[in-house]
Amino acid sequence: MDKLLDVKNLKxxxxxxxGEVQAVRGVNFTVNKGETLAIVGESGSGKSVTTKALMQLLPKPHGFIKEGEILFEGEDIAKKSDKDMQKIRGKDISMIFQDPMTSLNPTMKIGNQIMEGLILHQKMSRDKARERTIELLELVGIPDAESRLKQFPHQFSGGMRQRVVIAIALACNPKLLIADEPTTALDVTIQAQILELMKDIQKKTDSAIIFITHDLGVVANVADRVAVMYAGKIVEIGTADEIFYNPKHPYTWGLLGSMPSLDNEGYELTAIPGTPPDMTDPPKGDAFAPRNDYALKIDEELEPPMFKVSDTHYAATWLLHENAPNVEPPESVKRRLKGISNTGSTPEVAKDGEQ
Incomplete structure (x- = not known):
């Protein structure tokens, strides 16, 4: 697959x-054309900050990229000026935010809000932009699209407003679509519709998607690959099947164990003990160690490298070291691993940038 985005050692x-809050501490990942990468983790793990940096939307001057590269189609956009980024935002990279009511201008008709990007980036005439806007509203499933052009955001339901936000994000056929918890404010029925809509749109447009969420259950049927973040780092990354059925990091076990599902009858959901660390003073060694029931002595001293589980699967835990004791996932997670056998091979330490 062709590589669209390559993030290297982002801090x-x-x-x-x-003091200085170290929100993201050396993140590496890639996104291929037409692929969906989900980034999951608790609130405060660095998911949204990472993706806002991709579009240079960090609050300035307090938020800043300390180190690293963001290669979009081979070009480092982390070093671009705000004026240059204005040509990229909305055109090549678009973002769907969590709350549609704060994303939409309450004083503007929704037709004008969608047409704005088409006129600016696509240089369309107003009549042509209006035609395209109607097509977009129909694409995202809004009935009677032509008459709804003249309506304001408050005249739409929450689910319909989110569809409008998606239409705005798709207006200029972006190569990369960032969805920052786009279904969190919606009820489960509408949530399922929006997720299905995004999958359908991706098939039609072949755009890549970065999907941000704290809920592993949301991405189960959406993502091609999943990156698990904790304390500003990616602690495990792999295909959706590898993360769901062969997880290796205790933090991933915790997320899976706390995920409700229809097969949980007779079992209690587990909670991850404790709270995330203070990122003004990140702990020495493994940041997850104080909350990890399976922590080893080395976790208090040395930060684990990314161990290679397979060509597509990596995890940063000392439990994967060849000298580590054999530790099994808890019962709440093992139920999700039925039919999946471990490779039994000793993981390798990933080379820089290999993950």
Whole structure:
């Protein structure tokens, strides 16, 4: 597959009264054309900050990229000026935010809000932009699209407003679509419709998607690959099947164990003990160690490297070292691993940038 995005050693910090918050601490990942990568983790793990940096939407001057590269089609957009980024945002890279009501201008008709990008980036005439806007509204499943052009955001339901936001994001046929928890504010029925809509649109447009969520269940049928983030780092990354059926990191076990499903009858959901660390002073060694029931002594001293489980699967846990004790996932997670056998091979340490 052709590589569209390549993020290398990305470090992002925020200057606050309490000191420098190290929000993202050396993140590496790639996104291929037409692929969906889900980034999951608890609130505060660095998911949204990472993706906002891709579009240079960090709050300035307090938020800044400290180190690293963001290669989009081979060009480092982390070093581009704000003026240059204005030509990329909305045209090549678009973003769907969590709350549609804060994404839409309440004083503008939704037709004008969609047409704005078409006129600016696609240089369309107003009549042509209007035609395209009607097509987009029909594409995202809004009935009677032509008459709804003249309506304001408050005249739409929550699910319909999110569809409008998706139409705006898709207006200029972006190569990369970033969806930052786009279904969190919606009920489960509408959530399922929006997820199905995004899958359908991706098939039609062949755009790549980065899907941000704290809920592993949301991405089960959406993502091609999943990256699990904790304390500003990716701690496990692999195909959706590898993450769901052969997870290797205890944090991933915790996320899976706390995920409700129809087969949970007779079992209690598990919770991850403790709270995430203070990122003004990240802990020495493995940041997850204080919350990890399976932590080893080395976790308190040394940060684990990314161990290679397969060509597509990597995890940063000392439990994958050849000298580590054999530790099984908890019962709540093992139920999700039925029919999946371990490879039994000793993982290798990933080379820089290999993940």
């Amino acid at each position: 992002i910090s925020f200057n606050t009264y309490g």
